[in-house]
Amino acid sequence: SGGEQSARLQVDKAIAQELIDNGFRSTRKTKIVCTIGPATCEYEQLETLASNGMNVARLNMCHGDHDWHRRVIRNIRRLNEVMGYSVAIMVDTEGSEIHAGDMEAPKAVAVGDEWKFTVRHLPSYEENCIEVSYDSFTEDVTAGDSILVDGGMLSFQVERVAGPDVISRCVEPGTLYPRANLTFRRHGRIIRAKNAMLPVISSKDWVDIDFAIQEGVDFLAISFVKSAETITQLRSYLQSRPEAAHLSIIGKIESLDALPNLPDIVEASDGIMVARGDLGAQIPLEDVPVVQKQIVMECRQQNKPCIVASHFLQSMLEFPTPTRAEVADIADAVRQKSDALMLSGESAMGCHPGKALDVMRNTALRVEEWCRQKDFGLVDLQDLHETEAEKNSEQICAAAAKLADELGASAIFVFTRRGYMASLLSRQRPDCPIFAFTSCNQVRRKMNLAHGLIPMRMDLTPNAEENVDRTFKLLLARGLVSKGDLVVVVSDLGKTLSPNVDAVRSIQVRNVKLE
DSSP, X not given: OHHHHHHHEEEOHHHHHHHHHXXXXXXXXXXXXXXXXXXXXXXXXXXXXXXXXXXXXXXXXXXXXXXXXXXXXXXXXXXXXXXXXXXXXXXXXXXXXEEBOOOSSOEEEOTTXXXXXXXXXXXXXXXXXXXXXXXXXXXXXXXXXXEEETTTTEEEXXXXXXXXXXXXXXXXXXXXXXXXXXEEEETTEEOTHHHHTSOSSOHHHHHHHHHHHHHTOSEEEETTOOSHHHHHHHHHHHHTSGGGTTOEEEEEEOSGGGGGGHHHHHHHSSEEEEEHXXXXXXSOGGGHHHHHHHHHHHHHHTTOOEEEESOTTGGGGTOSSOOHHHHHHHHHHHHTTOSEEEESHXXXXXSOHHHHHHHHHHHHHHHXXXXXXXXXXXXXXXXXXXXXXXXXXXXXXXXXXXXHHHHTOSEEEEEOSSSHHHHHHHHHOOSSOEEEEESOHHHHHHGGGSTTEEEEEEOOOSOHHHHHHHHHHHHHHHTSSOTTOEEEEEEOOBOOSSSSSOBOOEEEEEEOOOO
16 A cells, blocks of 8 residues: 555655655755754744755754753754654864853943953843953954954953953954853954863763764764874774664864865765854954865765755845845855755844755755756765775766766666765766665765755665665655656675675666556
């Protein structure tokens, strides 16, 4: 029956509808990460995001307590189980950033307003006074220094230090938000000593990491990574915990110190986030677009997913439509063929989270269509393989992607246990979508972050022909393929050649047939 077939083939409800409405080649390839906050934490709000294209939900541990985050995770899990979505969950640690404390509410700050930044613990809210999370703050700043809030969205000049308080005056107006990130400059240069001695993973971060493990989330994003050593140490810790072995580590590039070590950080991580807001507070603004492109390309060369984040639709925190420059910024990241784009405050606490998601989704769809028409973004990819088995996998995936483009195939089908072959196909950025079939739900959710992959869960057998025939039957029953559709099929389910590499057995060109 149709019900039994649906149960045996699980595909995200929103993606299935998009395939039916738009067809294979017009299905969005760029993934979207949405930060969850007060504007989007309820079940119905999360369902709206999921139905409109959210692939990964990000929980920012700078805000909220574990009980709040646990409720959000429960809501997402229920949404996946009851409604048929497949939203992955990312926990993002606070890291060694220096930030402001909590406030009753965001506050508009005008030029000339006097504010106190203090290392005192404030038992109650004081007018125009806010805590700073760094105990040595008053020892390190001096009169004339600049305090940049959230990468320059608002800035103050230090007038004097009075014991535990730093008296400052606003020089660039804006809105001060609770737990805003703070950076410091002297004579126009960033004062890097402020957090150079702070651990990348703080004691609070370790508590949050244990929470992420306990909740069984899919991705763990680590803030202010400066070297591969941090990722390596964290991975050792995760591997010592059997329940954490599946957890993927996303290294966040947001500090000047990370850039010389970029290739090593990418290699050590399972994926990378380009955190442009904090990065733009540490390097010249005009360098940010160049560095963004370099990071996206480094990730693609090393076959690691890359998320471009921060400030895409900043104006939509308040307004229902974006600036045209913001739309062009999204388009540029899509043209670079980054794996995913991220909404931060726009979806967490903005006035129009649903509309912001619509803008990002629709812009990605239109620009992807343009890229296909212009044959845009072809890249010479370096060899990845270290073993003969990996070489076979890599070359077969490259050949399959090229074959699919030359034949104008509707889709590539890949049958995979761990997602390895699917990632190699994604790296090639073929014009058609890649249907990635796996028997593991964790692998399915992780593939939510990779460009062009449409992850589906179904029970697989070692028999490639049997898998293909059964897949056609199940997809036809769901209305997701049509008779005569041309697909390129790649299978890696044969007997493994080594513990770490899936064995590739075949590439096939098949037409969907009715039985």
